[in-house]
Amino acid sequence: MKLTLWTYEGPPHVGAMRVATGMTGLHYVLHAPQGDTYADLLFTMIERRNHRPPVTYTTFQARDLGADTANLFKDAARDAYTRFKPQAMIVGASCTAELIQDDPGGLAGALDLPCPVIPLDLPSYQRKENFGADETFHQLCRALARPMPRTEAITCNILGATALGFRHRDDVAEVTKLLGLMGITVNVAAPLGSTPADIARMGQAHFNVLLYPETGEGAARWLEKTCGQPYTKVVPLGVGATRDFLHEVASLTGLSPKVDESALRLPWWSASVDSTYLTGKRVFLFGDATHVIAAARIAATEIGFEVVGMGCYNREFARPMRAAAKAYGLEALITDDYLEVEDAIAAAAPELILGTQQERHIGKRLGIPCAVISSPVHVQDFPARYSPQMGFEGANVIFDTWIHPLVMGLEEHLLTMFREDFEFHSDAGPSHHGGKADLREVSDEAPLASVAGGALPPGFASPRDISEQIMAEATVSPSGEPVWLPAAERELKKIPFFVRGKAKRNTEGYAREKGVAEISVETLYEAKAHYAR
Amino acid sequence: MSLDSPALAPNRGCRDTPVLKERGQREVFCGLTGIIWLHRKMQDAFFLVVGSRTCAHLLQSAAGVMIFAEPRFGTAILEEKDLAGLADANTELDREVARLLTRRPDIKQLFLVGSCPSEVIKLDLARAAERLSGLHAPHVRVYNYSGSGIETTFTQGEDACLAAMVPTLASTTAREVLIIGALPDVVEDQCLSLLAQLGIGPVRMLPARRAADLPAVGPQTVFALVQPFLGDTHAALIRRGARHLPAAFPFGEEGTTLWLWALAQEFGISRDHFDAVTAAPRARARKAVAAHAETLNGKSVFFFPDSQLEIPLARFLARECGMTPLEVGTPFLHAAITGPDLDLLPEGPVISEGQDVDRQLDRQHEARPDLTICGLGLANPLEAQGHTTKWAIELVFTPVHFYEQAGDLAALFSRPLRRKALLTAPIACSQISRGPGQSPGGQP
Ligand code: SF4
Ligand code: SF4
Numbered sequence: 001m002k003l004t005l006w007t008y009e010g011p012p013h014v015g016a017m018r019v020a021t022g023m024t025g026l027h028y029v030l031h032a033p034q035g036d037t038y039a040d041l042l043f044t045m046i047e048r049r050n051h052r053p054p055v056t057y058t059t060f061q062a063r064d065l066g067a068d069t070a071n072l073f074k075d076a077a078r079d080a081y082t083r084f085k086p087q088a089m090i091v092g093a094s095c096t097a098e099l100i101q102d103d104p105g106g107l108a109g110a111l112d113l114p115c116p117v118i119p120l121d122l123p124s125y126q127r128k129e130n131f132g133a134d135e136t137f138h139q140l141c142r143a144l145a146r147p148m149p150r151t152e153a154i155t156c157n158i159l160g161a162t163a164l165g166f167r168h169r170d171d172v173a174e175v176t177k178l179l180g181l182m183g184i185t186v187n188v189a190a191p192l193g194s195t196p197a198d199i200a201r202m203g204q205a206h207f208n209v210l211l212y213p214e215t216g217e218g219a220a221r222w223l224e225k226t227c228g229q230p231y232t233k234v235v236p237l238g239v240g241a242t243r244d245f246l247h248e249v250a251s252l253t254g255l256s257p258k259v260d261e262s263a264l265r266l267p268w269w270s271a272s273v274d275s276t277y278l279t280g281k282r283v284f285l286f287g288d289a290t291h292v293i294a295a296a297r298i299a300a301t302e303i304g305f306e307v308v309g310m311g312c313y314n315r316e317f318a319r320p321m322r323a324a325a326k327a328y329g330l331e332a333l334i335t336d337d338y339l340e341v342e343d344a345i346a347a348a349a350p351e352l353i354l355g356t357q358q359e360r361h362i363g364k365r366l367g368i369p370c371a372v373i374s375s376p377v378h379v380q381d382f383p384a385r386y387s388p389q390m391g392f393e394g395a396n397v398i399f400d401t402w403i404h405p406l407v408m409g410l411e412e413h414l415l416t417m418f419r420e421d422f423e424f425h426s427d428a429g430p431s432h433h434g435g436k437a438d439l440r441e442v443s444d445e446a447p448l449a450s451v452a453g454g455a456l457p458p459g460f461a462s463p464r465d466i467s468e469q470i471m472a473e474a475t476v477s478p479s480g481e482p483v484w485l486p487a488a489e490r491e492l493k494k495i496p497f498f499v500r501g502k503a504k505r506n507t508e509g510y511a512r513e514k515g516v517a518e519i520s521v522e523t524l525y526e527a528k529a530h531y532a533r
Numbered sequence: 534m535s536l537d538s539p540a541l542a543p544n545r546g547c548r549d550t551p552v553l554k555e556r557g558q559r560e561v562f563c564g565l566t567g568i569i570w571l572h573r574k575m576q577d578a579f580f581l582v583v584g585s586r587t588c589a590h591l592l593q594s595a596a597g598v599m600i601f602a603e604p605r606f607g608t609a610i611l612e613e614k615d616l617a618g619l620a621d622a623n624t625e626l627d628r629e630v631a632r633l634l635t636r637r638p639d640i641k642q643l644f645l646v647g648s649c650p651s652e653v654i655k656l657d658l659a660r661a662a663e664r665l666s667g668l669h670a671p672h673v674r675v676y677n678y679s680g681s682g683i684e685t686t687f688t689q690g691e692d693a694c695l696a697a698m699v700p701t702l703a704s705t706t707a708r709e710v711l712i713i714g715a716l717p718d719v720v721e722d723q724c725l726s727l728l729a730q731l732g733i734g735p736v737r738m739l740p741a742r743r744a745a746d747l748p749a750v751g752p753q754t755v756f757a758l759v760q761p762f763l764g765d766t767h768a769a770l771i772r773r774g775a776r777h778l779p780a781a782f783p784f785g786e787e788g789t790t791l792w793l794w795a796l797a798q799e800f801g802i803s804r805d806h807f808d809a810v811t812a813a814p815r816a817r818a819r820k821a822v823a824a825h826a827e828t829l830n831g832k833s834v835f836f837f838p839d840s841q842l843e844i845p846l847a848r849f850l851a852r853e854c855g856m857t858p859l860e861v862g863t864p865f866l867h868a869a870i871t872g873p874d875l876d877l878l879p880e881g882p883v884i885s886e887g888q889d890v891d892r893q894l895d896r897q898h899e900a901r902p903d904l905t906i907c908g909l910g911l912a913n914p915l916e917a918q919g920h921t922t923k924w925a926i927e928l929v930f931t932p933v934h935f936y937e938q939a940g941d942l943a944a945l946f947s948r949p950l951r952r953k954a955l956l957t958a959p960i961a962c963s964q965i966s967r968g969p970g971q972s973p974g975g976q977p
Contacts, residue, residue: 001609001622001628003633004608004609004610005608007593010590014590033683035564035649038591042594044913045913050917051914095585096649124585124587125612125616
């Protein structure tokens with residue numbers, strides 16, 4: 001039993017829904033109680049889909065238990081076929097139905113429906129959403145794809161995009177364009193945008209492009225083994241990775257990796273003088289492993305940030321994640337507990353967070369700007385406009401998206417120079433963001449400090465607050481901690497909000513190290529000099 | 534309006550309308566969802582669901598963008614080892630609860646909430662609650678109820694929660710009024726102030742904002758419900774000797790007036806005094822509703838079952854906004870509680886209970902209502918087909934009771950229609966969408 005307040009991934013049957021909802025002509029009969037129908041709204045509301053997910057829930061109730069849940073399932077499967085006439089059906093159980101052991105696969109098989117029926121075995125009490133998507137796609141390929149003669153021209157399949165994926169719609173389009181530049185046509189992109197009939201003809205492609213290892217690797221491996229199709233290992237996220245990807249495709253196909261790069265702007269945008277202010281900004285990354293590993297490379301080598309923390313929530317990818325973090329001299333954070341992520345971010349005091357929907361909230365609570373780089377994401381991260389993450393246009397989009405939450409270069413200088421100006425003060429926030437500037441929106445949950453107290457690094461009365469709340473009580477010393485003298489406290493307030501947390505932390509660390517009990521303005525500037533780089 | 538004359542009711546209401554009972558696929562949340570508003574209402578309570586990852590995911594999806602630093606609800610997720618009997622679920626639960634209560638010393642009430650998995654494996658949470666209450670008394674009181682989807686739909690979770698508290702309430706012989714049902718604080722304050730001005734009291738609320746404010750109950754207690762879905766709580770209070778004051782629900786000017794009048798009569802308040810207190814807010818409510826009734830008047834409305842608020846809301850829309858209900862679907866029809874509203878709802882609509890979602894979609898398609906009230910899973914697919922919808926969950930998450938909110942309530946229904954009139958660009962097919970004009974569950 002594990003107490004969970006919020007989870008990065010849903011249960012595995014939600015992964016299966018992501019596959020089914022991304023496709024047409026496939027129907028999912030899910031043995032589940034009525035409440036599980038909530039999952040529809042992930043697709044209809046958050047992703048704004050204009051059709052219901054192709055899912056029939058049996059919605060059994062307590063009075064059906066022990067009586068006849070099996071017949072209920074059979075009726076639901078039969079009715080679903082009659083009503084929707086799908087090309088193929090997947091059947092399975094949600095967590096509750098798994099416990100009553102009705103064997104949806106066997107029951108549906110006995111119905112002799114006039115379409116392929118693929119049973120899914122998704123262990124709800126062990127695995128999660130990404131596994132569910134990966135396994136469902138894998139089983140679809142097993143059931144429907146076959147080795148077959150290759151197309152005459154060089155073609156490939158694109159694997160792993162699903163409904164509710166972070167920018168999957170546009171990534172598939174962008175990578176299709178990119179492959180087109182090399183002279184390669186896409187045979188099938190799946191699951192997103194495909195039908196069961198498409199999956200049946202995947203065997204005719206020459207190779208596979210694995211865009212999302214989290215949700216497509218099972219299928220890629222099986223296709224490699226069964227249809228003899230090699231698959232790409234580089235995910236084209238960022239400039240360097242996109243070029244590596246082109247080389248990998250070239251080595252698989254013998255085509256030239258040289259393509260027209262005139263649409264690529266990120267390198268110049270990073271090299272232009274305004275971007276000097278980005279250099280060395282401290283970033284913390286968290287999300288799914290594939291996006292985080294790629295984002296770290298972009299941050300470090302294509303924008304010039306300093307990566308001060310990184311991690312992922314999907315344990316399946318812990319190994320590559322750890323290896324990647326090591327290259328930046330970091331220990332990877334592998335957890336699906338967002339409170340741990342929040343503590344790690346507070347401790348690292350970054351100037352920018354790159355994360356999921358949850359890190360955006362953490363950033364809001366800590367007063368640290370955040371850009372979203374990975375699932376899970378909310379309605380505002382399904383933009384109307386074309387905004388891929390992959391390929392050259394993806395790199396351009398990434399530059400814009402990451403830079404947007406930050407204070408602009410010149411503005412940063414002005415804030416430092418005129419920090420006391422009544423309307424151009426540091427708490428006003430970036431000038432290109434509308435609304436009332438107040439980045440330190442702290443939750444209304446009252447007793448946070450008392451809750452988090454014990455387990456924190458010294459110097460942090462609360463990890464949820466690196467500036468203002470503490471400022472109010474800065475003169476109160478918890479057991480032997482250095483005390484801020486009023487003048488130093490005023491000086492600290494003059495430091496722009498986006499570096500204040502770091503300044504405070506450094507000063508306190510310095511004071512402790514030197515055994516200074518009272519922090520004066522002197523101490524503040526000594527610490528500044530000490531940490532100057 | 535004359536309050537107590539029967540001429541007020543339509544010639545024929547819907548109380549005797551035969552109910553279309555449906556049993557098929559439902560598209561309704563389970564009772565766990567109530568936690569989303571209950572934990573905001575009870576400020577020293579924590580809701581601990583004993584369930585699966587699905588339950589945790591439902592809660593956070595229903596809570597949507599409301600992600601708190603540390604919410605006062607969570608899920609103790611059952612794992613393989615709990616199911617295989619390798620770990621003793623009770624020991625595990627005790628450990629998680631102890632850890633939680635150390636982290637959150639502000640918690641005074643803990644609700645162990647049962648789910649489908651905990652019920653199917655027959656985890657006895659009632660016993661666990663007793664045991665834990667013993668362990669953590671007097672600081673924390675531990676309750677238990679089920680919010681499982683095999684037992685409860687959506688708002689029934691609040692009913693189960695309140696019903697679980699009733700047996701533990703202190704006894705009293707005082708003559709007091711209990712107002713039953715979670716209201717947003719601002720609405721609760723308005724309600725209390727109206728009752729105070731009328732001279733009705735003492736008034737106590739269930740749920741209370743804090744454990745220390747919990748009411749007592751006894752044979753002199755009378756109670757009024759502010760939500761129609763509180764059937765079990767109603768029964769539990771009657772078992773404690775309390776007496777129910779049936780009335781139409783306080784939605785809209787008319788509903789609020791009738792609801793208050795039922796209480797006023799019980800307390801012998803004169804008609805003159807009643808009018809003096811309510812005249813101004815009634816006029817305000819009528820005025821506010823009128824602004825939206827212009828949009829709503831003459832339009833038809835179709836309710837998919839969701840929150841059990843459907844009957845009183847249909848009554849409000851029919852009588853105060855001039856709409857014509859075509860079908861009023863509700864997950865569960867508690868005739869004794871919604872009787873006064875059914876009497877007022879003019880004969881005509883199909884009254885349906887339970888659901889078979891595909892068949893109901895067919896009926897809705899036939900009926901082509903001007904406005905469809907439905908859950909989040911159906912709203913966008915129906916919009917894409919050209920229907921105008923209002924998502925029902927907002928009716929539970931928004932302050933809509935009593936006079937001052939009557940206009941807001943009407944606005945929730947008129948806005949989709951006004952938007953429809955404003956948007957002139959045709960909907961194009963995007964990559965993410967299959968073209969409109971397809972049946973929502975349909976495959977090409
Ligand atoms: S329906 Fe049951 S299993 Fe599903 S979320 Fe609700 S309580 Fe949990
Ligand atoms: S913002 Fe999110 S939670 Fe709110 S209505 Fe939209 S989809 Fe639902």
